[in-house]
Amino acid sequence: xxxxxxxxxxxxxPITMVGPIAWVRNNLFSxxxxxxxxxxxxxxxxxxxLGFIEWGVINAVWxxxxxxxxxxxxxxxTGACWAVITEKHRFILFGTYPYEEQWRAFISILIFIxxxxxxAMRRFWRKELGLIWIGALTAIGVLMWGGVLGLNYVPQERxxxxxxxLILATFGLAFAFPLSILxxxxxxxxxxxxxxxxxxxxxxxxxxxxxxxxxxxxVMFPLFLPEGMNIDKLLRAQIAIILFAGAYLAEVVRGGxxxxxxxxxxxxxxxxxxxxxxxxxxxxxxALRLVIPPLVNTFIGxxxxxxxVLIIGIFDLLTxxxxxxxxxxxQGFGIEVYLTVGFIYFCFCFAMSRYxxxxxxxxxxxxxR
Amino acid sequence: xxxxxxxxxSLRAPPKRxxxxxxxxxxxxxxxxxxxxxxxxxxxxWWLWSNTVHNLxxxxxxxxxxFLGREAGLPIAESIIDYNPTNSYLRALVVGLLNTxxxxxxxxxxxxxxxxxxxxxxxxxxWVLRTLSATYVEVIRDLPLLLQLLFWYAILQxxxxxxxxxxxxxxxxxxxxxxxxxxIEWEGAHSLALLTFVLGLIATFMYRRxxxxxxxxxxxxxxxxxxxxxxxxxxxxxxxxxLGAPFTPDIPALRGFNFQGGLTLSPEYFALLAGLVMYTAGxxxxxxxxxxxAVPNGQREAAQALGLRPGAxxxxxxxxxALRVIVPPMxxxxxxxxxxSSLAVAIGxxxxxxxxxxxxxxxxxxxxxxxxxxxxxxTISLSISGFMNWYNARxxxxxx
Numbered sequence: 001x002x003x004x005x006x007x008x009x010x011x012x013x014p015i016t017m018v019g020p021i022a023w024v025r026n027n028l029f030s031x032x033x034x035x036x037x038x039x040x041x042x043x044x045x046x047x048x049x050l051g052f053i054e055w056g057v058i059n060a061v062w063x064x065x066x067x068x069x070x071x072x073x074x075x076x077x078t079g080a081c082w083a084v085i086t087e088k089h090r091f092i093l094f095g096t097y098p099y100e101e102q103w104r105a106f107i108s109i110l111i112f113i114x115x116x117x118x119x120a121m122r123r124f125w126r127k128e129l130g131l132i133w134i135g136a137l138t139a140i141g142v143l144m145w146g147g148v149l150g151l152n153y154v155p156q157e158r159x160x161x162x163x164x165x166l167i168l169a170t171f172g173l174a175f176a177f178p179l180s181i182l183x184x185x186x187x188x189x190x191x192x193x194x195x196x197x198x199x200x201x202x203x204x205x206x207x208x209x210x211x212x213x214x215x216x217x218x219v220m221f222p223l224f225l226p227e228g229m230n231i232d233k234l235l236r237a238q239i240a241i242i243l244f245a246g247a248y249l250a251e252v253v254r255g256g257x258x259x260x261x262x263x264x265x266x267x268x269x270x271x272x273x274x275x276x277x278x279x280x281x282x283x284x285x286x287a288l289r290l291v292i293p294p295l296v297n298t299f300i301g302x303x304x305x306x307x308x309v310l311i312i313g314i315f316d317l318l319t320x321x322x323x324x325x326x327x328x329x330x331q332g333f334g335i336e337v338y339l340t341v342g343f344i345y346f347c348f349c350f351a352m353s354r355y356x357x358x359x360x361x362x363x364x365x366x367x368x369r
Numbered sequence: 370x371x372x373x374x375x376x377x378x379s380l381r382a383p384p385k386r387x388x389x390x391x392x393x394x395x396x397x398x399x400x401x402x403x404x405x406x407x408x409x410x411x412x413x414x415w416w417l418w419s420n421t422v423h424n425l426x427x428x429x430x431x432x433x434x435x436f437l438g439r440e441a442g443l444p445i446a447e448s449i450i451d452y453n454p455t456n457s458y459l460r461a462l463v464v465g466l467l468n469t470x471x472x473x474x475x476x477x478x479x480x481x482x483x484x485x486x487x488x489x490x491x492x493x494x495x496w497v498l499r500t501l502s503a504t505y506v507e508v509i510r511d512l513p514l515l516l517q518l519l520f521w522y523a524i525l526q527x528x529x530x531x532x533x534x535x536x537x538x539x540x541x542x543x544x545x546x547x548x549x550x551x552x553i554e555w556e557g558a559h560s561l562a563l564l565t566f567v568l569g570l571i572a573t574f575m576y577r578r579x580x581x582x583x584x585x586x587x588x589x590x591x592x593x594x595x596x597x598x599x600x601x602x603x604x605x606x607x608x609x610x611x612l613g614a615p616f617t618p619d620i621p622a623l624r625g626f627n628f629q630g631g632l633t634l635s636p637e638y639f640a641l642l643a644g645l646v647m648y649t650a651g652x653x654x655x656x657x658x659x660x661x662x663a664v665p666n667g668q669r670e671a672a673q674a675l676g677l678r679p680g681a682x683x684x685x686x687x688x689x690x691a692l693r694v695i696v697p698p699m700x701x702x703x704x705x706x707x708x709x710s711s712l713a714v715a716i717g718x719x720x721x722x723x724x725x726x727x728x729x730x731x732x733x734x735x736x737x738x739x740x741x742x743x744x745x746x747x748t749i750s751l752s753i754s755g756f757m758n759w760y761n762a763r764x765x766x767x768x769x
Binding site: 027034037041190193194197204206209210211215220227300304307308310334338339341342345346350353 | 399402403406407410417420421423424425427494495496497498501507508510511512513514515516517519520522523524526527708709711712714715722726729735736738739742743746747750751
């Protein structure tokens with residue numbers, strides 16, 4: 001046999017084709033225009049990042065003695081005044097909840113977060129989850145109101161901050177979701193009167209802004225009730241949010257009901273199942289599974305929308321942030337406060353959006369070839 | 370469900386059974402449940418209605434829209450039409466409606482342009498551009514719009530006063546009084562030129578349709594650009610020149626403590642517009658990206674194989690297919706901009722919601738005030754979705 005037949009180790013590709021150099025060439029400098037764009041953007045990013053670090057870290061004032069904000073004012077906008085956060089963070093997070101009792105609101109927030117994490121895990125997707133929810137929400141109610149177990153009573157008017165945002169979002173979700181399923185089923189019903197009612201509800205709510213519903217809850221709702229009967233403002237806003245979210249979620253659920261093949265309906269009919277047995281055992285488990293990713297996206301939108309209660313003066317996270325800078329000493333430090341509040345909203349929404357993407361990939365595994 | 374499709378099995382109608390008055394008859398149960406549900410809804414509505422009527426009587430609030438003719442007495446900072454506080458509530462509400470439309474229309478146009486650019490940038494081969502736009506989309510969509518509006522408003526309020534205004538170019542000033550831009554003094558000739566341009570646009574569009582129809586009939590391509598040039602450029606210019614070609618630039622300048630002349634975007638309008646556009650652009654970018662990705666590569670390659678130029682590939686093959694995916698979700702984004710413009714009330718821009726809210730506080734006419742808000746938005750929503758449904762039906766896939 002000749003030398004040529006001796007197998008030699010495969011030659012590695014030239015370094016211009018694989019590895020970091022090739023990556024830079026393909027992704028940053030694939031042409032003169034692309035290279036120009038890369039350089040310009042990188043320059044701007046570095047410049048802005050340095051500017052932000054200079055403003056937010058190097059020149060920033062982190063604390064001031066006794067509300068004397070002169071040190072912050074002297075910066076004339078060249079540095080951030082994080083002292084407003086140092087000073088007001090308890091107010092932003094807990095509103096006017098009594099200072100010594102704020103640990104209760106804090107534990108409530110932790111319970112909420114724990115509840116979300118547990119609900120997100122597929123291992124817990126069974127009937128017991130309902131019990132966990134009831135238990136957790138009761139615990140939060142006891143902690144927030146107090147009056148039992150040696151806790152001091154705190155009236156609802158004193159609640160505020162992040163807890164209110166979480167309450168509005170969580171209870172809104174817990175009630176709007178079942179409502180939306182009923183409405184979506186009603187909209188696909190063969191009974192004309194029920195169908196018409198559901199169409200009217202969904203289209204009416206989706207045609208108007210949430211603000212008008214909140215105004216309705218705050219201004220008109222007291223007129224609707226018999227004399228002497230009064231519902232507090234938070235509950236009224238909560239009802240408006242439930243009605244609003246219900247209409248949007250109903251459309252998402254309806255999408256799921258429509259994509260389900262007709263054979264599933266017919267097979268269930270052929271088995272002689274009643275309407276509710278068919279819906280509960282065959283249709284909903286499959287339809288809801290199909291729409292979980294868009295449902296989570298709707299939840300995100302709806303978590304953000306709870307901030308609109310600011311307009312009718314309910315003390316949620318954003319309102320607390322806005323109120324924190326009303327005091328003359330702290331006026332003009334809105335940017336710092338809104339960045340902080342925005343960061344809190346971002347953490348919640350980003351976690352939900354990442355979760356929705358992972359879940360989508362996981363649920364579609366059987367389709368990947 | 371089955372009324373629309375013709376199923377051969379349904380051609381032979383099932384034998385008609387007479388309705389038996391028995392629980393086991395599906396139709397009887399259907400009627401029963403409908404009566405129950407409608408009865409519950411009607412009685413709830415009736416209960417709320419009678420409470421409302423009673424409460425209004427007790428509080429001595431007159432109902433009806435008579436208050437619309439009364440003097441409003443509420444000052445409005447910016448208005449397209451002439452307005453002063455001695456005008457009626459009706460006129461104040463019209464001003465509010467025009468302000469809503471002003472922000473919604475401009476917002477829709479800017480958000481579409483901006484969002485489309487970002488959506489295309491997300492598909493770029495350039496890593497920096499791609500990552501930057503992906504980050505933008507992710508961050509902007511995870512922050513509440515109201516928070517963003519307050520943030521922009523806080524930034525604008527933190528800007529220096531007119532004397533130290535940021536002055537990037539001749540006639541452009543950014544200060545805590547808003548954005549000042551150069552403009553021209555608007556005269557009759559400009560309106561006429563604009564009108565001619567719009568008519569020219571319609572004429573060009575119809576001419577092009579005819580040309581395409583003729584080309585389909587006989588295969589001979591026809592030029593449309595000379596006609597477009599005449600009706601879009603030459604005629605408006607002629608109309609403008611015929612009235613003496615007036616052109617007086619109106620450049621803002623600092624006089625004393627404030628600016629004189631120029632086009633003004635108030636801080637409220639600017640913050641609202643910036644917030645709405647940046648927020649909605651994040652959503653539109655995702656829609657555009659999904660639309661472009663939905664067109665299979667084979668389509669583009671097949672068009673290239675036919676010898677079409679890159680522009681023609683995009684215009685004749687890729688875009689028409691991408692638009693089918695893009696239009697329906699885009700409609701809901703346009704509706705969202707319109708509805709979200711109602712957040713103006715939080716930063717003091719006087720849109721319809723803000724003015725109706727002031728009106729209902731001043732007059733106590735809560736029900737009428739909220740009814741006006743809802744009616745306005747329902748009308749706008751139904752018009753936009755009606756138009757987009759028509760457009761969507763036009764570009765929809767024609768199946769044999």
